[in-house]
Amino acid sequence: MDMITSTSNPLIKQVRALRLKKTRVATKTFLVEGIHHVGEAVQAGWDIEIILYAPELLTSDFAKELLQKTQEIKLQPVSVNVMEALADKENPQGILAVVKQKNFSFDNLKINNAVALVSPQDPGNLGTILRTMDAVNVDALFLLDGGVELYHPTVIRASMGTIFWKPIIQTSFDDFVAWSKNKSIQLIGTSAKADVGYQTLVPQTPWVLVLGNEQKGLTKEQVDACDVTVSIPMQGRVSSLNLSVAAGVLLYQFSIDHEKS
Helix, strand or coil, X not given: CCCECCXXXXXXXXXXXXXXXXXXXXXXXEEEECHHXXXXXXXXXXXXXXXXXXXXXXXXXXXXXXXXXXXXXXXXXXXXXXXXXXXXXXXXXXXXXXXXCCCCCCCXXXXXXXXXXXXXXXXXXXXXXXXXXXXXXXXXXXXXXXXXCCCCHHHHHHHCCHXXXXXXXXXXXXXXXXXXXXXXCEEEXXXXXXXEECCCCCCCCCEXXXXXXXXXXXXXXXXXXXCEEEECCCCCCCCCCCHHHHHHHHHXXXXXXXXXX
């Protein structure tokens, strides 16, 4: 295939438009940038429309092997200046993919543990929580009542490719609670006025850790819908932790420590 060298090429304009949320929503596709991230999307079996790569930049053996494994995917070489125009950051690695979005549902979903985020606002937090979930082998993520766009470039980047390996169900808080009660899943909420400290709770499998958003946390009604609430003690001047940090503390406590006991 001929190399594209002009940033005015129609395909390049279409791909660049995926930097905008409205284009991602309309086309139900999103961009994945970088050797590791594209490799994870390929290995996880996501539907990839096209991979664009700059031969002059893509020189590592891993990158060359990745392209050899994607013979069934359309490959489009581009010049360095075109890749730099498409890339989200300086000094691009030389590869990006247009990937189709996935919609997961409650159907046939079986979990031992999961995380539910209510209207998260920060894409970096969302991606980081996905990465932490992978580290402790948490099964699934629920995104409740909207919030940050799942396929925002920062979410993809912060997840370090783990977004491609976890089912992520986007639904309402009420539907999530109804499903969890039907499945006898323990809902563990977070609150400064919690029932117990996080280090004393032994979760009942299956369980879901329910976290409110960065600004408001969980409402009283959402706390009441949980089976138990936990708190993380604050010993300094701050009254709360960053959402992804709090999620990390709790997930390691519930997933790793009790797995050993």
